[in-house]
Amino acid sequence: MLIDIHAHAAGDYSTADSIKNMAEKYDIEKIVLCTSPKNIQNLQKPPSMPLKQKPDSIYMMNRMNRLAYNHFFKDNGDGNQFVRELKNQLPELIIQFLWVDPLDTGYMDNLENHIHTYEPKGIKLHQAWNSFKIDGTEFKKLADIATSYNLPIFIHLYSKREVLKLLRFIKENQNAVFIIGHLTGGNLFRESGINLKNIYFDTSSSNRIQGSDIKEAIDAFGYEHIVFGTDTPYTSFDEQISRIEQLNLSDNVKEHIYSLNARNILALD
Template sequence: MIIDFHVHCFNDELAAKAVPQLAKCANIPARLDGTILSLKESMKKAGVDKSVVLSIATKPSQTEKINNWTALIQDDSIIGFGSIHPENENWKEELLRLKENGIKGIKLHPDYQKFFVDDKKMYPIYEVAIELGLIIIFHAGVDIGLPEPYHATPERLRRVIDDFPGGKFVAAHMGGFSYWDEVEKYLVGTEIYFDTSYSVRFMNEQQVRRIINNHGYKKILFATDSPWGDQSEEVQKIREFSFGYEIESAILGLNARELLGI
């Protein structure tokens, strides 16, 4: 089983506007049009069995609408993660509603949502999410479409995981896009998962191997950041490392399957 732990989609109307705008902002081409239909076509071509669709509430008022859509898109091949905006006054009720709807996790983007990941104001949200058994995935490191400061650096993430032992945390982009030396310093060997989204192709091969070896391959999740990464190309990229069957199978899907409880 291959599971892509990090993709982005929108409803059809929004996708037509959002994807070109985001592509222009980040100066990178979109590989898909951002709809669920195009994602499923990509999955079939790449041999991906399940994709985790991550949505982000960039405004407090978007939270409920996004979570409603997340619940609707779930099926045998699509796993939706909800979103919580820290300034939404009903965040606790939304977390409970996500849990009741069978949602397995939430995506937080500290840069878009304008909070530092180790800000104590976020701790009540983390605490409730952890109590509910929800996975928390953070955008981590640089966002190439946004200016500094970057709000989820490896050092800040280390404070969070130290303060919440046992939490199900995932740091996207191999722990922090363009912060990989700091990832090795602060996060490697700790109890946090890294996803491979939009990172491995930019990293030094030896550093990729060193991080996976020292962190433990069972805490690495295959991910593409589709529509910004091509699923077929990213699957092939992992296979080109020739990790061997056990490690490759774990990274491409078994680790995600265990984390998701499926």
């Protein structure tokens, strides 16, 4: 069975019925769900870029995504509340990650109350949508709170500079647990020489990531640090699975990537 550690409450994951259908179709045990940008539920898979893509092309996409988020996306209400409602309908299937913008002072001032209210299994941060900095006091405050509640932080990183800042933060905060979305900055993590015992890498991406990139990450960080995610609705579920299946990995390695590593991160029984 699969644990999808990276999904948004939109598209195929926007209603209880569609989520159940996806779980049955793909034999999904758990879905780690967070809000979509500004709680837009009818998101579509973005068009393919005409240029040759590679893992680092995400930095250019981040600039485009931030522009769209700030100027063209309409706010559709409380996305965390929407995810909570889905979780209440499917409590055995959905695991909530709480979406937080560290620059939202009102939300941050009540973060611990929100954690008690929503009972999330983790925190989701997205630098392409929210322009906080890793070396800012807001991020440090959030990371300290998350660590005190044993909550992993799933982070979508914005740039190489922010990757390097996160590496410095990890070096000084070894108890914090991070899941790095889309293998972003994998080469910088590999070259850092920093203890990455609590760092995990999510496999989801569009055509920026190929099976060979996932294999490089497995070789560099160990299969125990790679977790399966789809980034639904932005990517094809079938493509995410195919990318791993083509690597001819052992059943043990695939089981860890598909579910066991996520179970360990999320402290599931």
